[in-house]
Amino acid sequence: MYYLLKQIVKTGIVTEPAPTKDESLRVLEQRLGEVVLKHFGRALAIRHVDAGSCNGCELEIHACNGPHYNLERLGIRFVASPRHADLLLVTGPVSRHMETALRRTYDATPEPKLVVAIGDCGCDGGIFGESYASRGRISNVIPVDVAVPGCPPEPLAIIRGILTAVTAR
């Protein structure tokens, strides 16, 4: 236990300042009313859905929860069920085998159910495109509020996308 505590003290705090929002990522008009925004305050529950990604975007979403970016200190946390979520963070091109699961997850999410599409594949299907097995971009299957490009987008870009989705103009 001594070594564990020593390691913690030695490490100190590595968390860095949070990024600001980026209006250029917005693809839909803001659907959040004043009341909802007030209700959200700074607490936001996110459900991540991998709709067919290569697992690259997931690595960066993991990084968002690491100590350098520390998403939780912004009042944003990942939850285990879409029924507890305000926002869906969706990666992938949508594989046809995940299409139903993605729709059901979307349906199970309570209003205002914001959707942030993550990665080049989420934005436009990426290198996988549309085919017998892939539906391509996320917005081909469910409405998307903000789309964050990148292969994969870096953690700050993901956090910026989330902040953009929840912040009124």
Add this chain to the structure above:
Amino acid sequence: MPGPLPAWHASTQDLRPIAEKVRAQKGRLVALWASDERTGFALHVAFALRAGLLWLTVPLEREHPRYPGIADLFPAASRMQRAAYDLLGVHAQGGADHRKWLRHGAWPAGVFPLRKDFDAKTSFEPAPDHYPFIRVEGEGVHEIPVGPVHAGTIEPGHFRFSIVGETILKLEERLGYTHKGVEKRFEQLSPEEGARLAGRISGDSTVAYAWAYAMALESATGIELPARASALRGIALELERVSNHLGDLGYLANDVALSFGFFQFSRLKEQLLRVHRELFGHRYLMDFIVPGGVARDPARMGALAEVLAYIKSEIAALRAIYDEHAGAQDRFIMAGQITPELAAHLGLTGVAGRASGESYDLRCDHPVPPYDGLGVQAAGHIRGDVSARISVRFEELAESLRLIEKLMAELPSGALRAPLPAVQPGRRGCGWVEGWRGEVFIALEAGENGALQRVHAHDPSWQSWPVLERAVLGNIVPDFPLINKSFNLSYSGHDL
């Protein structure tokens, strides 16, 4: 076959006798796949022999393509045979499992998307997906269906648990949710574009896949790789191993509520990723390996040496903390055990295999440059539990750091890339790389006008997923996430 890999290709009609002989001599099944040869079909099997890799091609007739199954000899072949049927309609005879595997509702039975007369753009109305899970019945038995959307930030798949109380009686996996037509997509791309796709088969293993693909293409064209490019590829592959092992060691602590470990290892991983970004232009080294060599020369190797030296000293401190943490060890030890006998029978490979006495490592067994002069030490344990899989990761981290140090110190000068000639129709090549998870294999056949006729990518998870079903037996449901994480298998690399 040309290239640094000891690999042979042969056409045969005697699949069963050869497979029996390979099994008797303790050879391993690497991959099984099929292809459309227009006049007929072909079944392909890659075996790992002591001397190297043997790629067998079995021609099959057009009307009723069928072959004798080999799942009784190599249990891992079962799902590969089912996938080969789903994609190409070649039928494994014998007492094999004939349920569909990669096909859900996206295309109907009797349609085979990898056949040449199938247009990749064809789309079908989504049909309901009926899959006959094997039921366990008896007093007090009930089922827990999990997924495809999981509770954490992980890839999608379905797990069907049959349990009594908290104890797992049976686990049945259903994968294929992330099938996005990768192998069909290859056939629409040029060999250069194919390298980008290969790097996105499984995002966490982008270096291993890009290298295996490049190796296949280089073997098919018969070119020699510049020494500097080989060394830089070796550095990139080891960096990928280091960053993934760091991530896993953090998450394994997280799964036993030791969030200290998660934050410590995530911190080290992030520091490394930032140096990757600076030196290689990408946090996960995507598109660094290209056919013929590497895409750029990482300047400022000093920054890399610095961060790796720091990581090395921190890992030593953290390993001591893990080892003496009674609460964590209590969860790690004897959880999800796979005995060496079972591992050998089922053909377990990679990190999990090396924790269960299957100490195969391509970097030692069949070293290609730059590994030929490095004397790589393979990790090896026989206990086969979560704790052993953690030990393997710690040991491989230390070994990778040593290898990178050595490669950086002896980095040859010279060209980064050799020009890649157009690949001749009908030429074959294969790539076989020890990625951080295990052996990544890519087989490639060139078509007319420089196109790709058939590219098959094989993830080591094919071998390991069925073993996970066995590892959880008798364990309690709350230990599943921990056991699953200790294997950390790929969905996307498996589903293609």
